[in-house]
Amino acid sequence: MSDVDALKDKVCAQVDAMRETFVGLSARIHETPEVGLQEHQAARWLTGLLREHGFAVTQPVAGMATAFRAEVQGEHARPHVALIAEYDALAGVGHACGHNLICMASVGAAVALHRAIPTLPGTLTVLGTPAEETVGGKIPMVEHGVFEGVDAAMMFHPSRNNWWVRGALAAQGLTITFHGKSSHAAAAPEKGVNALNALLLTYHAIDALRQHVTSDVRIHGIITKGGDAPNVVPALAQGEFIVRANTRAALAGIMASVKGCAEGAAAATGARVAFAQGLVYAERNNNPVLARYFGENMARLGIRGEEPPAHGGVGSSDIGNVSLVAPTIHPYVAITDDAAGHTPEFREAARSERGYAAMLNAAKGLAMTAVDVMYRPGAPDELWAAFRTSLQR
Numbered sequence: 001m002s003d004v005d006a007l008k009d010k011v012c013a014q015v016d017a018m019r020e021t022f023v024g025l026s027a028r029i030h031e032t033p034e035v036g037l038q039e040h041q042a043a044r045w046l047t048g049l050l051r052e053h054g055f056a057v058t059q060p061v062a063g064m065a066t067a068f069r070a071e072v073q074g075e076h077a078r079p080h081v082a083l084i085a086e087y088d089a090l091a092g093v094g095h096a097c098g099h100n101l102i103c104m105a106s107v108g109a110a111v112a113l114h115r116a117i118p119t120l121p122g123t124l125t126v127l128g129t130p131a132e133e134t135v136g137g138k139i140p141m142v143e144h145g146v147f148e149g150v151d152a153a154m155m156f157h158p159s160r161n162n163w164w165v166r167g168a169l170a171a172q173g174l175t176i177t178f179h180g181k182s183s184h185a186a187a188a189p190e191k192g193v194n195a196l197n198a199l200l201l202t203y204h205a206i207d208a209l210r211q212h213v214t215s216d217v218r219i220h221g222i223i224t225k226g227g228d229a230p231n232v233v234p235a236l237a238q239g240e241f242i243v244r245a246n247t248r249a250a251l252a253g254i255m256a257s258v259k260g261c262a263e264g265a266a267a268a269t270g271a272r273v274a275f276a277q278g279l280v281y282a283e284r285n286n287n288p289v290l291a292r293y294f295g296e297n298m299a300r301l302g303i304r305g306e307e308p309p310a311h312g313g314v315g316s317s318d319i320g321n322v323s324l325v326a327p328t329i330h331p332y333v334a335i336t337d338d339a340a341g342h343t344p345e346f347r348e349a350a351r352s353e354r355g356y357a358a359m360l361n362a363a364k365g366l367a368m369t370a371v372d373v374m375y376r377p378g379a380p381d382e383l384w385a386a387f388r389t390s391l392q393r
């Protein structure tokens with residue numbers, strides 16, 4: 001057995017030894033769902049465990065109270081492995097995306113790695129990245145240089161499939177607000193400007209636009225404000241939309257068209273339109289070499305990756321922004337056969353026996369991949385060469 005294999009066995013044994021702690025903390029986070037930028041307890045519990053195991057914790061990060069950076073220094077600054085922890089829940093349905101499993105797999109992998117190998121050749125960090133579901137906490141973290149010098153950025157996501165490499169769409173949120181003029185809807189309708197009509201026209205114009213976009217494009221939204229009383233002309237109407245496309249460049253074009261729909265509706269009704277845009281979630285640049293290491297390590301645990309379908313069926317995540325600045329993987333590990341993400345069924349899977357088993361396997365897979373990055377001769381160079389090639393594509 002090679003030295004690297006022996007180290008991997010040691011790291012996996014530490015994950016097994018810590019099983020109860022990891023499952024217990026993940027379950028606690030599941031029971032205490034906190035939405036984006038409100039994940040105070042999850043951040044406190046996770047950093048508590050990291051501190052207990054010798055990590056130096058910095059918090060807040062990039063101006064976000066619930067973001068953190070936990071680090072153990074090794075013999076040298078590089079290679080630098082960053083394990084990424086998401087711990088935000090969804091409003092209403094709780095941990096229906098299973099981020100309680102994501103954070104524990106990454107924190108667990110880091111703790112196990114440090115316990116197994118107290119002095120690593122390079123730097124090991126855990127980056128606590130809040131609000132994946134809402135404002136994309138990784139985006140300001142990337143902009144603040146938190147990922148600078150990272151040779152491998154890794155996390156896993158629970159899913160229905162074992163997919164080591166999967167694309168994701170660029171995405172951006174858009175709030176459209178129409179300002180009209182209220183009036184008595186029966187006694188003086190001619191004095192009113194109906195903001196709701198403008199929003200409904202926008203909605204239909206987007207439906208028309210949808211016929212003439214490429215099949216990767218997704219435009220979906222809801223009406224959040226549509227008036228206060230049926231006998232008052234609505235002076236304010238508001239909708240929230242998300243627009244997605246294969247690349248940031250394509251997304252910018254579609255965003256302009258969607259705004260055009262709203263501007264046309266404003267002209268038609270006399271209402272004034274205002275836009276508020278979210279940050280751009282970038283498309284995903286998977287690192288094939290890092291994904292290969294991860295796949296080999298999961299195979300060591302008896303878990304085989306499946307081939308994802310060539311097109312469709314993808315979402316968006318702020319991990320895309322990380323993947324444009326550092327070699328990155330975001331593999332999926334199955335916790336259910338049929339439940340889709342963001343449903344009550346998926347939330348239950350995220351606290352099931354199978355869910356926790358997948359989380360512990362993911363922790364092992366991530367920790368063993370960190371061993372590869374740290375100990376395989378030439379690994380960082382290979383990762384960066386693949387990074388540059390895939391970015392050019």
Ligand SMILES: [Zn+2]
Nearest residue numbers: 097133341342
């Ligand atoms: Zn989600």
Ligand SMILES: [Zn+2]
Nearest residue numbers: 097098099157
């Ligand atoms: Zn998620």
